[in-house]
Amino acid sequence: MSxxxxxxxxxxxxxxVPVREAGLRASMRSLVRRAYEDVAAVQAxxxxxxxxxxxxxxxxxxxxxxxxxxxxxxxxxPTAGEARVAGFTPWERRPEFxxxxxxxxxxxxxxxWDIPPLDxxxxxxxxxxxxxxxxxxxxxxxxxxxxxxxxxxxxxxxxSLGERMKCELVAGLLHRPAVVFLDEPTLGLDVSMQSRxxxxxxxxxxxxxxxxxxxxxxMADVLALCPRVILIHHGRLLxxxxxxxxxxxxxxxxxxxxxxxxxxxxxxxxLPIGVEVLQRADDRVELRVNRGEAPAIMARLLNTLxxxxxxxxxxxxxxxxxxxxxxxxx
Amino acid sequence: xxxxxxxALVKRSWSSWLQYRSFFFxxxxxxxxxxxxxxxxxxxxxxxxxxxxxxxxxxVAYYLVLILVNQLTYAQTNWTVGDVIRAGDxxxxxxxxxxxxxxxxxxEIAGKVVMMAFVIPAALILALVLRPTLNATPLQxxxxxxxxxxxxxxxxFWGYWLACLAFWATRADALLxxxxxxxxLLSGVVAPIGLLPPFMQVAARVLPFYYMVGxxxxxxxxxxxxxxxxxxxxxxxxxxxxAIFLYCRLWRAGLLRYAAVGx
Numbered sequence: 001m002s003x004x005x006x007x008x009x010x011x012x013x014x015x016x017v018p019v020r021e022a023g024l025r026a027s028m029r030s031l032v033r034r035a036y037e038d039v040a041a042v043q044a045x046x047x048x049x050x051x052x053x054x055x056x057x058x059x060x061x062x063x064x065x066x067x068x069x070x071x072x073x074x075x076x077x078p079t080a081g082e083a084r085v086a087g088f089t090p091w092e093r094r095p096e097f098x099x100x101x102x103x104x105x106x107x108x109x110x111x112x113w114d115i116p117p118l119d120x121x122x123x124x125x126x127x128x129x130x131x132x133x134x135x136x137x138x139x140x141x142x143x144x145x146x147x148x149x150x151x152x153x154x155x156x157x158x159x160s161l162g163e164r165m166k167c168e169l170v171a172g173l174l175h176r177p178a179v180v181f182l183d184e185p186t187l188g189l190d191v192s193m194q195s196r197x198x199x200x201x202x203x204x205x206x207x208x209x210x211x212x213x214x215x216x217x218x219m220a221d222v223l224a225l226c227p228r229v230i231l232i233h234h235g236r237l238l239x240x241x242x243x244x245x246x247x248x249x250x251x252x253x254x255x256x257x258x259x260x261x262x263x264x265x266x267x268x269x270x271l272p273i274g275v276e277v278l279q280r281a282d283d284r285v286e287l288r289v290n291r292g293e294a295p296a297i298m299a300r301l302l303n304t305l306x307x308x309x310x311x312x313x314x315x316x317x318x319x320x321x322x323x324x325x326x327x328x329x330x
Numbered sequence: 331x332x333x334x335x336x337x338a339l340v341k342r343s344w345s346s347w348l349q350y351r352s353f354f355f356x357x358x359x360x361x362x363x364x365x366x367x368x369x370x371x372x373x374x375x376x377x378x379x380x381x382x383x384x385x386x387x388x389x390v391a392y393y394l395v396l397i398l399v400n401q402l403t404y405a406q407t408n409w410t411v412g413d414v415i416r417a418g419d420x421x422x423x424x425x426x427x428x429x430x431x432x433x434x435x436x437x438e439i440a441g442k443v444v445m446m447a448f449v450i451p452a453a454l455i456l457a458l459v460l461r462p463t464l465n466a467t468p469l470q471x472x473x474x475x476x477x478x479x480x481x482x483x484x485x486x487f488w489g490y491w492l493a494c495l496a497f498w499a500t501r502a503d504a505l506l507x508x509x510x511x512x513x514x515l516l517s518g519v520v521a522p523i524g525l526l527p528p529f530m531q532v533a534a535r536v537l538p539f540y541y542m543v544g545x546x547x548x549x550x551x552x553x554x555x556x557x558x559x560x561x562x563x564x565x566x567x568x569x570x571x572x573a574i575f576l577y578c579r580l581w582r583a584g585l586l587r588y589a590a591v592g593x
Contacts, residue, residue, distance in 0.1 A: 015591060075421055077589040091589060095332075095427040103425055110422040112342070114349040119342055126338030127428045 003087065005179060005211045006049040006072065010081035013042040013067050013235075041067045043235040044081065051178070052209040054202075056216070056226030056243065060325040064235040065215045069181045072213070073103040086179055099128060102177035104168050106184035111156045117167040118152040121174060128175040135174070142170045145200050162193035169197070173204065182214040186221055198224045219317045233324065243317070251320040254294050256287040258301065259309030272300050283308075336432040343440035351444055358445040361404065362397050362452065365519055369393035369460075372521065382525045388551065391462035392522060394453050396547045400519070401449045402442060403482045403542055405489025408506060410437040412493035420588065438486065466550050473559065477546035480566045485542040487573035494577065497584030512537070518544020522552070538569035 019037045020026050042064040049055055059065050070076040072083055074090035074097065083090055088097035111120050125135040143149050146166045151159060156167065165185065172180065182201065186194040202225055205212050216222055222229060222243065229246060231239040239246055260283045269285070271277070274293055279286040289297050294312065301307065347354065372393075373386035384392070411434050414420055423430045466474075492509065514520060516534040523534040523544055534540045545562050548554055554562065 070421075073425060075424055075589065077586070093424065098425065098427040101425075103421075105421070108418070108421065112346050114346050115342065119345065123335075123338045123342045124426075127332065127335030127426055129332070129334060 003084065004048040005051040005053070005086060006047075006213070007084045008048065008068075008072070008081070009046050009083070010044045011042060011046070011068065011071060011078050011083055012040070012044050012080040013064070013071060013076065014079040015039045015041055040235050042071070042078075042232075045232060045235070045237040047230055047237065047240050049211060049213065051211050052205070053228065054205050054212045054214070054226050056222035056229040057213050057232070058215065058222060058229055058321070059232040059238075061217075063232045065232065066183055068232070069103065069183055069213065069215065073101060073181055074098070075103075099175060100177060101179045101181070102172040102175070103181040104172040104183065104185055106165065106168075106182075106187035109156075109164060109168065110171055111164060111167050113157050114155060116153045116155055117159075117170070120156075120167075120171060121152075124171055124174050130175065138174055138176060139170070142173055145203055146170065146196075162189050165189060165193075165197065169200065176208060177210065179211045180213070182212060182216075184216055185214070186216060186218055194218065194221065195224070201225055219321065223317065231324070238324065247314050247317060247320050248291070251315050251323065252291050253288050253315065254291055255313045255315050256289055256294070256298065256301075257309075257311045257313070258285050258287070258305070258307050259283055260285065261306040261308050270304060272297050332428050332432070335426075335428045336436065339428070339432055340436040340439050343436040344443060347437075347440045347444050351447070354441065354444045355448040358401060358448045359452075361401055362449070364514065365393050365397050365400060366456075368520060373460075382522065383553070384522070385463065387461060387463035390457075390460045391464040391551045392547060394457055394460075394462055395464075395551050396518065396543060397453055398449060399478060399481065399546050400517075400543050401445055402478065403485040405485050405492075406438060406441050407434060407486070407489035407493040410434050410441075410493075411490060412496040415493070415496040415584070415588075434490065464551060470550055474546060474550040477549040477563070477566070480563075480570055481542050481546045484538060484566065484570040484573055487570070487577045488538060488542070491573060491576040491580045494580035494584045497580075497587050513539045513542065516540055517542055518547060522548065535565070538573070541566040541569055 015038070016036050017039055019035050045064075045068065057065050057069070067076065071078050072085055072090055074093040077091050086097065086100045088094060088100070090097065090101075111117060121139060122135075125139075130138070143152065146169065148163065148166045148170075151163050151167065156164060159167065169185070185201070186197055189197065198221055201212065201214070204210060205225075212225075214221065214225060227242060229239070229241070229243045230237065231246070239249070241249075255278070262283060269277075271287075274290050275297060276288040277285060278288050298310070298312065302310070369390060372381060372384075373389040375381050376384060376386045376389055379385075381389075414423070414433075420430070423433055492506065495505065516523070516526075516530065516537055517539040518534075520526075523531055523540055526534060534544070541562070545566060549559065549562070
């Protein structure tokens with residue numbers, strides 16, 4: 001059996017950071033003797049990703065997402081564990097490996113400020129040794145997909161944030177990488193620009209079968225792009241699987257919205273056990289019920305209350321994620 | 331080695347830096363000022379004959395050549411490498427299949443070409459006004475070329491290993507200030523090193539700074555005998571090898587540290 005595109009085993013990264021108490025005396029002391037503290041950024045995580053998969057890599061700030069991506073892109077040495085990306089050990093940073101991958105950082109630009117994007121793209125074409133024909137056709141395709149032909153000859157300093165992000169994506173994909181790491185590609189962009197970039201990433205993945213690992217704090221990105229998510233928190237892997245199942249597993253309840261006929265509005269409700277009222281405004285009530293008991297409770301509600309309207313929903317993914325981030329556990 | 335990518339990078343750095351040519355012209359002008367001051371000081375001092383065996387016109391020749399050599403060999407690596415390390419922009423270099431040395435070299439070439447566009451005309455005008463005497467023999471002209479190239483190599487890699495300190499210390503400014511002072515004193519800018527007090531002359535001949543600027547200047551304009559030339563080239567080459575060695579060690583160790591702590 002062939003190896004998966006990305007294989008991660010017991011990958012661990014511990015940072016050693018100097019610690020110092022506040023105040024002058026402490027700072028004098030730290031001149032002589034520095035105290036260090038080990039911070040575990042990533043702790044023995046393991047997963048594997050097949051070629052062509054699109055995986056959302058999520059977790060709160062400081063969870064270890066970027067550290068993991070940097071290890072997979074070869075920028076960081078792990079403290080322990082192993083990783084294989086496209087058959088290479090990333091941190092050896094062999095030229096063939098670097099030609100296979102790409103990393104696009106939403107918060108760090110690689111475009112030169114003073115010259116038009118086209119010049120930067122040409123240099124990248126040369127660095128990757130693309131033939132003029134390949135360069136032209138790839139560039140045309142990307143430019144077409146991103147609708148950015150008019151930007152090619154403007155100095156980067158005159159471009160908006162969204163326009164610059166388009167340039168970053170072109171710069172990251174010109175050499176047709178088989179593995180793409182996207183770290184917050186939609187950071188700070190407006191809603192329509194976000195959705196356009198999302199469509200682009202999806203399109204690119206379908207056309208070229210590229211493996212994509214994406215981190216984002218916008219659940220809409222993940223919902224639109226990634227059938228599978230990997231969730232880490234405090235450097236530990238909490239969940240690896242379908243996004244829809246995440247809600248099922250992590251949020252063992254459903255939301256029930258009911259509308260009551262006017263005469264009962266405002267009165268005390270006789271509710272079955274296990275039902276929690278989240279919100280109530282006159283004739284509208286929002287309830288939280290246990291996922292397993294939902295059908296039985298619903299039947300009871302319909303029998304006992306003058307219900308005019310009823311809707312059962314999964315809690316919004318943001319709420320589920322927020323619960324995990326806050327609580328730290330599954 | 332990815333020469334194709336490297337050359338493309340040079341062209342790009344050049345077109346990018348050309349946007350700033352007025353900035354570079356001002357910078358180059360600033361770098362010309364100290365040698366110009368000492369040009370006037372020494373040629374005035376020698377007005378009534380010679381100082382240290384040099385006539386006023388020979389001082390003019392010495393300093394005009396020194397201005398060119400100084401600008402050609404000036405180490406820009408604190409900005410082109412040090413700042414990149416400090417700002418965390420090194421990631422972008424490391425993600426591409428091109429040795430980071432190319433980025434530095436391209437900035438070096440681009441910067442020097444842009445500055446020469448200012449410095450050469452300026453030196454020519456000064457030469458027309460100040461009338462230097464330059465009696466270089468063909469041998470001196472021939473030897474000047476390797477001396478200048480070694481001086482550039484030495485200063486480039488010397489600056490490069492200093493810039494690598496940015497991997498450990500966020501600011502190495504104090505050290506750079508010391509180094510600049512040593513270059514100023516011992517490289518032949520303040521005075522041709524033959525005019526320095528004896529103990530400083532010894533220091534100048536042993537330390538690398540004279541071989542970054544003053545030595546090639548004297549190869550072309552001075553009266554170095556065969557023994558001076560020979561020992562000069564040997565020491566210059568030795569320091570160049572040491573500088574390259576230090577660069578290799580510090581760059582590798584720095585990258586390991588970078589990979590350990592992140593950018």
